[in-house]
Amino acid sequence: MRIGVPRALFYYMYYPFWKIFFEALGHEVILSSPTNKKILKDGLEFAVDDACLPVKVFHGHIVDLLDRVDVLFIPRIISIEPGEFICPKFLGLPDMVKSSIPDLPPIIDSNLSVYKNRKDLIGHAKSIGTDLGHSSRLILKAYTIASTKFNSYKKFQISHEQLPLDSGQKSFFDSNSSYFSRHKNKCLGENTLNVLLLGHPYNIYDNYISMNLITKLQKNGIKVITPEIIPVKNISAGAKNLKKRLFWTMGKNIIGSTYYYMDCGKALDGIIHLASFGCGPDSIVGELLERKLSRNRLVPFLRINIDEHSGEEGFNTRLEAFIDVIEGRRRN
């Protein structure tokens, strides 16, 4: 069966798992095209107008997949870390899509919730497999393969500091897998500028939404660090500085990474926070971040809000100005 996986939202975190799992069950995974003008336009047309940019883009990716798949995969992602949630919109994502886009093929909307126990990922796999009509033996086998490879991929991602960034049509996972066990990336360099890029994975790694932010930074000789390549234990150590535990995983990653780098005295030349207009969690997280950073004024901080009307020229100007600032600071 051809299973359509939208190249949006949690694609940047879970695609390796889903791909291996589906293929182990004998299905073909069809990925939507990288975000483009048409996808954005379709997203704007179908999604409820109050939704944030990434959710609208997700709707566009569904439209992109419509004619080429037998089944659509829209998991209901509730929790990806024990005791934490993600944005409520993910909890209702399949419902939003079902009522916004007409003539949909069958949808697999299995829950993914590890709120109680990290091992509940197997429950997610089981319910996908059952929906597709497979025996529990096959599901278990596929799950074992997928979770082993997924875990080693995540380790590889951190140890080799591989950002989940697509190159052209190719998925980050497909292009990265050939790099498995290649040489290590440079650690925090003496001579390169190190910038901590914060934001939800589906904003910072989507080249269209982020207007190639990562590539632009790298072209300027900047080493980009994101929460995805920071070891989990460092993020948790940083997040412990909060008075109250933050209940959004992605928000926790953002704050935790910042606190970790600020408090451990790691050399950082700048911090960029990329948020999308109307993002609920980031309105809170961004505020905490900005207050923390403006109190000690050690690192230049750039906050960019993007929406469907963002113009690339204005974006470039701000970015260039920011790079000038951090380069100037380094020279002095």
Added chain:
Amino acid sequence: MKVTFPHMGNLYIPLRTFFENLGAEVVVPPLSSKRTLEIGCKYSPEFACLPLKVTLGNFIEALEMGADTIVMAGGVGPCRFGYYAEVQREILKDLGYDFDMIVLEPPQGHFWDLIKKFKYITNKKSFKEIYLAGKLAWKKIILLDRLEKMVNRIRAVELEKGKTDKAYKKALNLISNARDEQELAFARQQIEKEISSIKKAKERNLLKVGLVGEIYTLLEPFVNFNIEKQLGELGVLVERSIYISQWVRENLLPSFMKSKEPEVLAKLAEPYIPCFVGGHGRESVAQIVSYAKQGFDGVIHLLPLTCMPEIVAKSVLPMVSKIHSIPVMTLVLDEHSAETGLRTRLEAFIDLIRERKEEEEFGVLSWD
């Protein structure tokens, strides 16, 4: 210690009773006003939702009046409300205020923590004293809810315009001033007498509209431009889906004291939103289905701009409205909302459902 808390509709009445009966000095912030909104917005994050901004304004106004201890509710997500207090504390600190913030987290099995916090606020009063103060406050909440329900039913049919609201104001004062249960029982009798004496017009084809949505925008008349009153003035019988007593039950009481009603209700939303989506997103949908089944003529859905749970609800509303054949209008509120715009939309909506009701009577049945 001077205790203060945020406004949400009439919540200040039982809260004041509760803390005063425990011997704490209470500073009730001025009722939310344009000024509250202005200072709240000035210091809040731009994309935060409206309740955060207005309640921050409440806190600043209360601190200006000399309050030094803020009592605020918390939460465990995924709705932003659970992190309000953390952000507000940082903002107020940066503004240079000196205060203590006590956050009442929902007692997920830690009901004792809540009692401990009350003990701290109230200078180590005994459990019994806390219980008694709580009981009176709770009775006030119940009476307030009853009062609001009565007022909404009668405002639409009053003969003499403005009579109901006069009685309502008087009643609020009576409840607010009652010092013990006896006085409260007396106040209740008086209120019932007063309200039942309001002369009613005979209206056979009264329109019935339900109000659903995010709790703060539903309960706080300042941010929803007193929508219940406006609808009443348009001759519409209004029923609101959430009352303070429900909120207290859900958020401050231990789980064994909760009613089963919300679970039964949530079943109604199952075809559209089968699982919890934070806040009252799923409940809003369930209430709309419930209103449709009770034969209401329309539903108005309120939410603050960028409210995550209600956006999920909003996205499925076209389907709910179609399947249950009930008109639904969504109103998104923020600091730029204006009363005239809201009034126009309300009038248009009411015209629409009135026409529809009349058509129905002549045997034409269609919403599309």
